[in-house]
Amino acid sequence: MAGGSSINVLEQFELHPVLGGLGEALRFSQSPLYMIAAVCLVLAFLYFGMRPAAVVPGRLQAAAEVCYEFIHNMAVDTIGPEGAAFFPFIFTLFFFILAGNYIGLLPFSFTFTSHIAVTFAMAFMVFLLTVVVSLKVQGLRFFAHFMPDGASPFLAPLLIPIEILSFLSRPVSLSIRLFANMVAGHVMFDIFASFVIMLASFGVVGDVFAIGPIAINVALMALELLVGVLQAYVFAILTCIYLREAVAH
Amino acid sequence: MGKEKNDSFDARLQSAERRYGLVKEEKPQLDANVEADRSLAALAFRAGTEMLAGLVVGVAMGWELDHWLHTRAVFLVIFALLGGSAGMLNVWRLVRTMDVK
Numbered sequence: 001m002a003g004g005s006s007i008n009v010l011e012q013f014e015l016h017p018v019l020g021g022l023g024e025a026l027r028f029s030q031s032p033l034y035m036i037a038a039v040c041l042v043l044a045f046l047y048f049g050m051r052p053a054a055v056v057p058g059r060l061q062a063a064a065e066v067c068y069e070f071i072h073n074m075a076v077d078t079i080g081p082e083g084a085a086f087f088p089f090i091f092t093l094f095f096f097i098l099a100g101n102y103i104g105l106l107p108f109s110f111t112f113t114s115h116i117a118v119t120f121a122m123a124f125m126v127f128l129l130t131v132v133v134s135l136k137v138q139g140l141r142f143f144a145h146f147m148p149d150g151a152s153p154f155l156a157p158l159l160i161p162i163e164i165l166s167f168l169s170r171p172v173s174l175s176i177r178l179f180a181n182m183v184a185g186h187v188m189f190d191i192f193a194s195f196v197i198m199l200a201s202f203g204v205v206g207d208v209f210a211i212g213p214i215a216i217n218v219a220l221m222a223l224e225l226l227v228g229v230l231q232a233y234v235f236a237i238l239t240c241i242y243l244r245e246a247v248a249h
Numbered sequence: 250m251g252k253e254k255n256d257s258f259d260a261r262l263q264s265a266e267r268r269y270g271l272v273k274e275e276k277p278q279l280d281a282n283v284e285a286d287r288s289l290a291a292l293a294f295r296a297g298t299e300m301l302a303g304l305v306v307g308v309a310m311g312w313e314l315d316h317w318l319h320t321r322a323v324f325l326v327i328f329a330l331l332g333g334s335a336g337m338l339n340v341w342r343l344v345r346t347m348d349v350k
Contacts, residue, residue: 081308165328165335166342173302173339177295232293 011191013183015113030110031118032134038099038112067095071236078240082247086240089129093122094236101182101228105221113231114182116175122179123171126239133246181231185224192217292343299339307332 015029023030047062057065071091075083097113104111112118133143147162149154195213199206311328315321 161331162334162338165303165310165332166338168310169299169302169306169332169335169339171296172305173298175304176305177298180298183295234291234295 009187016245029032031112034103034110034112038103041099042095079244086243087170090236094232097235105224107196111176113183116179120175127171130242130246137247178231188220296340300336301334304332304338
């Protein structure tokens, strides 16, 4: 956060090389660093959680099992019996986004899900997967979905481009949703934090009133904890819905 | 008489089980779409992004086609309209599933 009266709320999303000379040479910014941290966190959670492999699970093992079953149920309930095949992908996606959202809430850290390049890459991966699965399961009948049932053939030149654009807009809406939520949350943190600094320059009265923005920031942190898990869930469940459409005959 | 007694016992047993959370409450089966956005604000936000996404894809495609074929603004106009329609279609698909229940 910049000092003085002008505070640039978007500065927190800027990428800088990290890890000194090596990072400079590799163009290694904090975004991939925190991605690696998120992956390590999830892997460590699952590894240390499941290492006892006890019949009666301990606390960490129970948490790991709940996470596993939650995503497994979501995949199988939404996609159907074929969903079990996509479970590892959805599990990875959900926990990668969740870990990214939550690591980003720690002070001085960076939220990699606040960059549309990252969220779009994930959404595009989902999109490619649904297209490949659709083509494999449905074959050329997949393209018949672009013509709505019962529509007049005269309207086809208008309806088919609209349907195709609607289909292509899926990864865009998926990525915009996650990215916009994350950016909005972190910008709000910064704005209310900057109010505290501004009020502090007004002397004692300002110090008293500065409690307000601090309280709001505490409430915002609770909201962001909710948004973080909700957006990861929405991303995962929409992936499931798209895959269900792909595997449906 | 005896049957009635059994019925009342079953009813009491069931209510006791429910009280201690031993039976799973039958959750109303919602469409996954609806489940994903229970709150109205989330739904409104989702509808907004769906609409925007359609337009973004349409404009991007029109822009690129214009750039490629050197036809200034013809494809941009057409695809912006089509993209806007696709966005509306997305919103319609989202809202329609909520209306049914």
